[in-house]
Amino acid sequence: MLFVTAVVCSFTGCTRKAAAQNSVDLKLKISDPFRFVAYGDTRFHDPADTEAANPAVRVALVRAIADVNPAFVCFTGDIVYNGFDVNDWKVWDSETSIWREKNIPIFPALGNHDLHGEEKIALGNYFQRFPELKESRFYSVRAANTLVLVLDSSLDETSGPQGEWLAAKLDKIPSDVDFVFLMFHHPPYTSSSDGKKYGGGHSARTSEQHLGKMLEDRQPHTRARFVVFSGHVHNYERHEYGGVTYFVSGGGAAHAYPIERAPDDPFQSKEVNYHYLLVEVDHHALKVTMNRLDLSSGKATWTQPDSVKIGFAARGNSGEGSLSSR
Numbered sequence: 353m354l355f356v357t358a359v360v361c362s363f364t365g366c367t368r369k370a371a372a373q374n375s376v377d378l379k380l381k382i383s384d385p386f387r388f389v390a391y392g393d394t395r396f397h398d399p400a401d402t403e404a405a406n407p408a409v410r411v412a413l414v415r416a417i418a419d420v421n422p423a424f425v426c427f428t429g430d431i432v433y434n435g436f437d438v439n440d441w442k443v444w445d446s447e448t449s450i451w452r453e454k455n456i457p458i459f460p461a462l463g464n465h466d467l468h469g470e471e472k473i474a475l476g477n478y479f480q481r482f483p484e485l486k487e488s489r490f491y492s493v494r495a496a497n498t499l500v501l502v503l504d505s506s507l508d509e510t511s512g513p514q515g516e517w518l519a520a521k522l523d524k525i526p527s528d529v530d531f532v533f534l535m536f537h538h539p540p541y542t543s544s545s546d547g548k549k550y551g552g553g554h555s556a557r558t559s560e561q562h563l564g565k566m567l568e569d570r571q572p573h574t575r576a577r578f579v580v581f582s583g584h585v586h587n588y589e590r591h592e593y594g595g596v597t598y599f600v601s602g603g604g605a606a607h608a609y610p611i612e613r614a615p616d617d618p619f620q621s622k623e624v625n626y627h628y629l630l631v632e633v634d635h636h637a638l639k640v641t642m643n644r645l646d647l648s649s650g651k652a653t654w655t656q657p658d659s660v661k662i663g664f665a666a667r668g669n670s671g672e673g674s675l676s677s678r
Contacts, residue, residue: 375517376488380457380495382423384635388495389417391628392428392583394604395465396444397437404433409626410466410605411447412645412652417628418450423495425456428601429463429505429537431478436469441477458482459493462504463583490514492521498633499529499576503536509563520627522570529576530636530664539582539600540564541591543612552609554584568594574623577665579638581629587611588625588642590618597662599640603627621656628634636664 393414399407400571417425432440452456460466460482467474476627479487489507493500501521507514560582567578569627571594580598585643586608590601602608608624625644641659645652 374488374513376484376486376491378459378484378491378493380424382496384496384633385494387420387630387632388424388428389420389422389628390428390533390581390599390631391417391601391604392461392463392483392537393430393586393602393606394427395430395433395606396447397433397440398443400589405605406607406626406647407605408647409645412647413604413626413628414448414450416469416643416645416652416654418454418456420630421454422630424493424534425451425458426500426502426535426581427458427460428535428581429461430465430583430602430604430606431460431463433465434468435466435474435477438477441481444481459500459502459535461502461535461537462489462506462553464506467506470533490517494526495636497528497530498533499525499531500533500535503534505536505538505560505582508559509536510559510566514567522574524542525574525576531633531638531662532574532576532578533631534578536560536582536640538584539589539598540580541593541598542585542589542600542611543614543617544585544589548549552611553585562636564593564596564598567596571595571665574665577662579640579662585611587617588621588627588644588658590660592618595665597640597660599629601629601642603644606643618660621657625657638662 383488390637394410395405397404397473432444434440485491489504491502503509538557538560544554560640571578578596583602585600586602586606591598603626608626610622613620627644630641630643641656644655644657656661
């Protein structure tokens, strides 16, 4: 059983190898098929303060994810509202206790809210919850036929120590890896903007745009398929460029807002989209489904308004034509 296998090797049973540039490599001893969850912008915080986030949504999403029994959970950042505030992290401890009871590994990426306040204090709170990272702000996770590369988008992704580490990882992708998942907070592509036409949004930044271009230049020459998960924008988006699929998953409980969708975006929605992404990985194929939560009626209503299948990219093929969606 996949879940039991993942639990047996969860952290205490997983191998860890220190790598250069203050990074760490983690390994989950699982096999495909398996599934995991990706989402972000949860903003764990005093549930009495509803200005920071929607606490009912946050609790419902945590419970639903626990019920899915994923092999692991990946966070696209902004786990808490204020990284310096130990009380926010205590809310995280309490509200996600069910994941630890079920031995579900958690692989986080740092968001801007996680670094609020004095950075040393904020990082101290963060690494106290994730000691397996050994104070590494960027790291890798090997899980079956996938490689997860987690980046800190408060640091430049394509230069400096992190950029050198990322390039080295992409230069030496193991031959049995079908998919390389990149997880970080700020999205390379978004239809939202700093203009906040509908009350919220962020424009894509130059550093992440450079990262996207680098991935798209590499994809035609890479056997494995690149798939990117980011957050920061409090909604759901899917973009496809150069054989790379980009997901924005920032509907974890920070107050979601509608965004202006570009006409050529694969996913069109005028709605507020609180959600998590379920990623189902098989040999040479994966499926990503957006699970949307609506609490406006007073009870949880779940829908799946977007789902896409992605095939791995053979060398010399950008992967075009291997996408299908409903």
